[in-house]
Amino acid sequence: MHGFAYRNGSLHCEDVDLQSLAESHGTPLYVYSAGTIRDHYRRLDQALEGVDHEVAYAVKANSNLSVLRLLADEGAGFDIVSGGELFRVIEAGGEPARCTFAGVGKTRREIEYALEQGIYSFNVESEAELRYLDQVAGELGVTAPAAVRVNPNVDARTHKYISTGKSENKFGVDFEQIADLYARAAKDLPNVRLRGIQMHIGSQLTSIQPFIEAVEKVAPLAARLRDEHGIEFWSIGGGIGIIYQDCLRSGTIDWWDEKSEQDRPLTLDEYGRELVPRLRDLGLRILLEPGRCIAGNAGVLLTTCLYEKKGSAKTFKIVDAGMNDLIRPALYEGYHEIVPLREPGAERLKVDVVGPICESGDFFCQDHELPDFQPGEAVALMSSGAYGFVMASNYNTRPMPAEVLVDGDKASVIRKRQTLEDLVAAER
Ligand SMILES: *Cc1c(COP(=O)(O)O)cnc(C)c1O
Numbered sequence: 001m002h003g004f005a006y007r008n009g010s011l012h013c014e015d016v017d018l019q020s021l022a023e024s025h026g027t028p029l030y031v032y033s034a035g036t037i038r039d040h041y042r043r044l045d046q047a048l049e050g051v052d053h054e055v056a057y058a059v060k061a062n063s064n065l066s067v068l069r070l071l072a073d074e075g076a077g078f079d080i081v082s083g084g085e086l087f088r089v090i091e092a093g094g095e096p097a098r099c100t101f102a103g104v105g106k107t108r109r110e111i112e113y114a115l116e117q118g119i120y121s122f123n124v125e126s127e128a129e130l131r132y133l134d135q136v137a138g139e140l141g142v143t144a145p146a147a148v149r150v151n152p153n154v155d156a157r158t159h160k161y162i163s164t165g166k167s168e169n170k171f172g173v174d175f176e177q178i179a180d181l182y183a184r185a186a187k188d189l190p191n192v193r194l195r196g197i198q199m200h201i202g203s204q205l206t207s208i209q210p211f212i213e214a215v216e217k218v219a220p221l222a223a224r225l226r227d228e229h230g231i232e233f234w235s236i237g238g239g240i241g242i243i244y245q246d247c248l249r250s251g252t253i254d255w256w257d258e259k260s261e262q263d264r265p266l267t268l269d270e271y272g273r274e275l276v277p278r279l280r281d282l283g284l285r286i287l288l289e290p291g292r293c294i295a296g297n298a299g300v301l302l303t304t305c306l307y308e309k310k311g312s313a314k315t316f317k318i319v320d321a322g323m324n325d326l327i328r329p330a331l332y333e334g335y336h337e338i339v340p341l342r343e344p345g346a347e348r349l350k351v352d353v354v355g356p357i358c359e360s361g362d363f364f365c366q367d368h369e370l371p372d373f374q375p376g377e378a379v380a381l382m383s384s385g386a387y388g389f390v391m392a393s394n395y396n397t398r399p400m401p402a403e404v405l406v407d408g409d410k411a412s413v414i415r416k417r418q419t420l421e422d423l424v425a426a427e428r
Pocket residue numbers: 058060061079081102103200202203204237238239240289290291292293386
């Protein structure tokens with residue numbers, strides 16, 4: 001479920017008319033639904049009922065301070081991948097003691113900062129990193145809590161750029177090497193406290209099977225590390241996929257009723273139903289690191305059509321958002337449903353929707369049947385709440401868009417649009 005639907009002929013986010021937001025704040029404009037973020041967090045939390053667990057929101061999916069504050073208020077922990085993200089969590093009122101720190105390339109500064117702040121665990125991705133963590137902690141006279149990320153060599157069956165759990169990916173330590181690494185660390189690394197084990201096999205997984213495969217493969221290893229080294233947690237990562245095709249209708253009960261059991265996308269209920277029985281009796285605290293499934297369907301990017309160009313081969317709708325604002329289509333062939341803010345009729349037209357950037361990869365769809373919209377009209381790129389604004393850049397010297405958070409009938413600007421002065425402020 002998400003908070004976007006047509007009401008009285010115009011697309012709303014919760015109780016707010018998106019056309020009015022586009023007019024008062026301009027486009028491109030990211031708009032998030034607070035109710036949807038809360039709902040998704042709570043559903044996932046409830047799905048894991050029956051096992052000692054913590055939901056550590058993956059900050060990189062959407063790291064706006066207001067979004068983090070909202071999740072901190074819900075009781076979320078946080079999965080961070082940089083010192084910058086830890087700073088954001090602290091600024092938003094989150095607790096460092098509920099943060100796990102992932103990533104293959106942590107720097108000394110980042111390690112020191114996280115040690116000083118007292119994070120819950122470093123999720124370490126190589127033996128070299130574990131040894132360095134031990135060294136830095138020793139120099140600071142502290143003990144570093146750590147978990148090693150296991151690469152279970154399971155195919156997540158997702159786009160190759162967001163698959164992370166195969167041996168050929170740069171992430172984690174090979175499954176076969178983990179037990180020896182823990183044994184060496186327990187013997188040689190006095191400043192590291194082995195606190196858990198971690199895995200994360202990929203993003204946008206639309207089937208439960210790879211999760212089951214990975215959990216079943218790693219569970220005996222986790223049990224062994226619990227017995228031999230007293231680890232207390234197992235983070236099973238994030239990666240739960242969301243709906244990109246037909247996102248708008250998926251927010252209605254009808255849509256779910258129409259889907260056969262087989263066609264239904266992975267739901268949070270199914271995730272919990274399948275995994276809880278496989279995790280329940282391990283005596284380990286289960287951590288989850290969801291990003292996309294919390295924030296993805298909770299956001300849209302509003303953009304205005306500037307021009308229409310009819311070539312001999314194609315019709316192009318040129319819009320004011322580009323790949324610098326939303327890079328998923330260009331980066332990993334991501335698709336975002338495109339819907340006009342004024343409720344359209346049934347007629348459809350085959351078009352390319354393209355941005356203003358000087359790159360052929362700057363498109364939001366190609367040869368796609370869409371409801372018609374005219375220059376001057378705004379459309380929403382659905383499912384843009386995760387890996388949207390956070391990946392935006394100033395390429396082509398374009399100011400970053402503004403972000404608005406809607407909560408009921410209230411809409412707040414949670415990040416101002418950049419000005420031209422902002423663009424050059426740090427330069428000389
Ligand atoms: C990106 C990432 C996540 C979140 O992935 P989603 O697909 O957004 O749920 C979780 N854990 C780690 C280590 C990550 O790198």
